[in-house]
Amino acid sequence: MDEFVRFCPRAAGKKRRDCDDCVARSSSFCAQLDDRGLAQLRQMSVPACFMKNCLVFEQGARQSRIYMIVDGMAKLYRLLPDGQRQVTCFLGPGDLLGGIKTSGESYCTVQATTNLEVCAFERRAFLSLLEQYPKLCLILLAMATEQINAQHDHVTLLGCLRGDQRLATFLLMAGRRLPGELDAQTVTLPMSRADIADYLGQTVESVSRVFGRFRDQGYIEMPRPSVVMLKNLPALYDLAGLEELPQRRAALGH
Amino acid sequence: MDEFVRFCPRAAGKKRRDCDDCVARSSSFCAQLDDRGLAQLRQMSVPACFMKNCLVFEQGARQSRIYMIVDGMAKLYRLLPDGQRQVTCFLGPGDLLGGIKTSGESYCTVQATTNLEVCAFERRAFLSLLEQYPKLCLILLAMATEQINAQHDHVTLLGCLRGDQRLATFLLMAGRRLPGELDAQTVTLPMSRADIADYLGQTVESVSRVFGRFRDQGYIEMPRPSVVMLKNLPALYDLAGLEELPQRRAALGH
DNA sequence: CGTGATTTTGACGACACTCAAATAAAGTGG
């Protein structure tokens, strides 16, 4: 446990959070374990902390641990040789960091977007638990499938949408995910404009311009850059375009 | 089995392929099963066929079957309400169609890019086999993780690269995957320009222009549009940019 | 060999990027 404290001084004095108080207990794979399994999992887990901007994993490095986010947000990105960056996803409470890939090589860099509270597992111990609990494996498979769908969404966003449509989609996504009502009017963005830009495949300037246009059009208000109040949800949904699943048949080929 | 024949008349008279002759036997999850498991899997599987351009799954439809590609290529795509299309990936021999998601809802449309030979499983039977063979589940998890990585690559391609870089990446990818040597000079593209464009997030015209420029620059030769000879691999690799993993540290944040 | 679909090419316009500077916000030390 000592080892983890260095990531976050505040972790030192902190009492361990009870599993029953943990978001993951109901939302993540923990929810599917029986009491014995949970006890086993808890025994092999260690609470840990990463400060904002801390690197959790680095692209190409071996990783011997797996983390589950308990609180905060992390971003996952790739760096290109020419210095460009692509943020592939933002992960929050209940999400796993480190994947399950056998090789143990990380193709992505994972960085704490906010201060991060996690539950840490030794990769090897976690894998052996997997073998004992086939059901757990199915759950991870379901989680992986969801991840794939999320990536498909992202690909579609990048491949098909204009800048304003991308940001509208992003804001609605953030509104649904972050604390607040479902009809969320106020969204607190835990990431910088640069993070958003690199997620949306655009430059900071372009993203900022769209923010400005949304403000001028009355779609949003921004008391601070990180606080966005969605004042015209219909307009944003209309822009986003990815939301409703099209029911019509493929008119292509055949 | 009757039912499957309608997809492809040619399947009717065809003798069942022996598992030992199947690409998947060595490359896909079949490789990891013991004799008993393979026998069980084989018993519950049915050979099937889809003709070129046939829809295997439709976006939003329930799917009661899972297919493994034995021969040919399929494309996976999403349709947007406005008619735009995003091809999220091309799948080949050894790849699974239909995912394992519990809901059984397909978020993507799957269409045969070439005539397709598959091995069909009832979803329910397949899932019960999963519970019997925990190891199989781990393999699927590994496959899913690979898919996620592939999607990350795609996201990065769409988010960071210019048109010429995208096509260069695509051609090299195709060269590595399709039949032919590793130093493949000649690539036979089994998909149309429209498919490539929708995969690369561009219009047919833009893609065609890049093809033309590559030809003019001597990077490639095209006896026919579907046959591309890579004449200057270094130049293409240089353009692609995604290939080499950057070893340098993140200079961001922290 | 003729027909229809795919692919290529051209001209023009819109969107997003680059570079540069101003403004606002956040962090630091007195």
Added chain:
DNA sequence: CCACTTTATTTGAGTGTCGTCAAAATCACG
């Protein structure tokens, strides 16, 4: 707590890339 420094965000002007529309050339198929 305030002035100062540093960083993040916004705004502006000019350019390049890619999309749109239209037409020609090529390819695939019967």
